[in-house]
Amino acid sequence: MPPHTIAPSSSISLFDERVLADPYPTYAALRATGPAVHLERHGVWAVPGYAEVQAVLQDPDTFTSMGGVALTEQANTGFLADSVVSRDGEEHARLRQALARRMGPRAISKLREELSARARRLVAEHAESGSFDAVALSRQMVCDTIGHLVGLAEPEHTTLLGGTFDVFGPDNDRLSQALPEAAAMRAALVRAISRDAVDPGSLAGAAYAAADRGRLTEAEAVGLVCDYAAASVDTTVFGLAETIARLAMDPVQWTRLRKDPNRAEAAFHEALRLDAPIQGRGRIVSRTTDLSGVRIEAGEHVWLLYGSTGRDERKWSRAETYDLARPFVDRHLALGAGAHQCPGVSLALMQARCLLRALAHRCTHLELVGDPVRALHNTVRGHSSVPVAVETSPYAGDATAPGATLRRPR
Template sequence: MSHPAKGAAISEARLFDDENLRNPYPLYRALRDAGPVIWLEAYGMYMPPRYAETRRALEDWEHFSSAGGVTMNAVMNEKLSGGLLCSDPPRHDALRKVIERPVMPKALSALRERVRAEAKGLIDRLLAKGSFDAATELAQHLPVTIVSDLVGLPEDGREHMLKWAPANFDCFGPLNDRTNAAFPIVGEMVEYAFTQCVPGKLKPDGWAQMIWDAAARGEVSLEDAPFMMNDYMGPSLDTTIFATTWLIWLFARHPEQWQRLRENPALIPSAINEAVRLESPIQNFSRHVAKDVEIGGVTLPAGSRVIVSYGSANRDERKWGNPEDFDILREDANDHLGFGHGEHNCVGKNLARLEMRALLTELLPRVERFELHSAEPFLNNVLHGLASCRVTAH
């Protein structure tokens, strides 16, 4: 498709250029001001940049389909044809039931003490140092140690996860240099999933083995099982790592909010929601328009592709008062779309919250303020994070 639908605002914006990945917010604001539905000429895709239309698209899987692919290029959509991400109900429901079993609140309650103890040991070590990199030394620890162990992947190859996971997300973007460079790296991850993440090589009580057990019972197909490994391998790392890093970065820049949290630790869930709203670790995904649909006064034709922008929607002035402020008292922070929404809301959000809460709980009584020394962006087509964030805890 090479021309926009009637009523769509036309933009030459290049969402995935380095400059806009580093700081996408001025561009998002311009797109929101331009209209409720934008035709992005550079990519041949639509984007509803505002909150209301984004939420509506995420709720309407019959028109805005994930089964038609959630990435912005045909190559990756074809490769991801199995698994949870690229599925619609009723198939999605059957796959999700298996994937989310170990990360439901009741199942996670048994993990709470282990996560707390691991968090305490980590914070003890980092505070003894005084200065540390919140991105690598703090935020990576729980996802890499505990989560990888729980998933139960083979030890051999697991060390590549921090390389594979962001490459996987790079491939969700349009076909650009970053996407093309990531394809061979994702190929390594796919080979690992199909050859190593198999019965006999997985931990018998791990989450990955549970997928094969479900396949043996006929709950999901044997063909789906290796694709479903990606649902644990990719999303469980960087999203939580970046959300945790943003929390520390935000509190370092807003010491009054840290003081407020110290005075009332019951605000921890609100603080996590506000950080995910303001600096959404996943900025943009995609949906396939399965049949003609009207949104924002524009009729999108079947076969077109839409970019759903969590990052833009979460800063929409039409939804949020002072949307660029970090305010842990924000009453509607839980309305954010940073964990997705609708059928495809994040399976691992409860686990991510458990990890972040454990770290904040250990830091609050022992740190009066964070001093920020430097921060370097992590450039990725879809992920939004910091490669480094050096702080001193006082």
């Protein structure tokens, strides 16, 4: 691509409430402005296109995480400084390796029965009255799953998990509120995962075992479990609730899922592509580089717009359409890529598969019964409420089976 003689720039603010509520026109404008666009208000280079974000993620030596994953120095050098997201190179690989087997596809596939039973029970409970909130259902599924995985005692699942992503954002009220909350939650989590309190078979148990083998320090083991717990909840809840909302608004895709529940993962991937739960993350440019013709100097801060990449027309045909039959449906960047790609992919997908299959089996009809309520956050996107109504089959098995009877919503 020919070099840009004038560096593309923009005065837009990514974090105004209007933009947070619907960022997609802003993202489209940024993609039309350039492959990297200097955002005057935030002092970072926004990277809005699929190809460029992928290139950045595949080059962690040039685009480093330390000191740059969040927008503010306060968060980068404070709360996030020791976390796995902020590490680079061998130190990062060592931390990732410590829990890699525990989070990999083989270990997660062993949880299938447990998660499937939980999903069937929760769907039956929530759908019984004929209407429910998809966010509440998703949160219960995720908090119970993560609570068990991490090794937390039962009543602490919902109180200790979720809600730290505003710390990645700009210096605004959301950041001021999030920093002390995130610190308090982390302190409570650290107390809850003390060595004597957790099951050796849990994720915390695996981290302590890695410390015993000398692969991690004790502090790193505790920090790593907190990082995994904090990263795992709101992301998955938002992704699951978004999927249910999209299926509730689209009878064609809902019928497609009911006819072939094996499309549950595709239903989830499409929702992640269209509304990435993590909308943006930063990196620091370690050496002067060229990003599709835009020169970015060493020391500059780039802001990767995952949320924009899923709508990039240069990558996706009919980018705005939710389509369970889309080819290469999992090629979106909502789960990251490269060295920092989400280590919770297998777990998130397993939860989606179990919950959406349970929904498709149990519910013969699904529709929205009110406007979903958007939760406005600095760098994550999701709803605080998605009210749906369902018609259910009393049979726990395949509701498409002949003879299944319907119960209408009350």
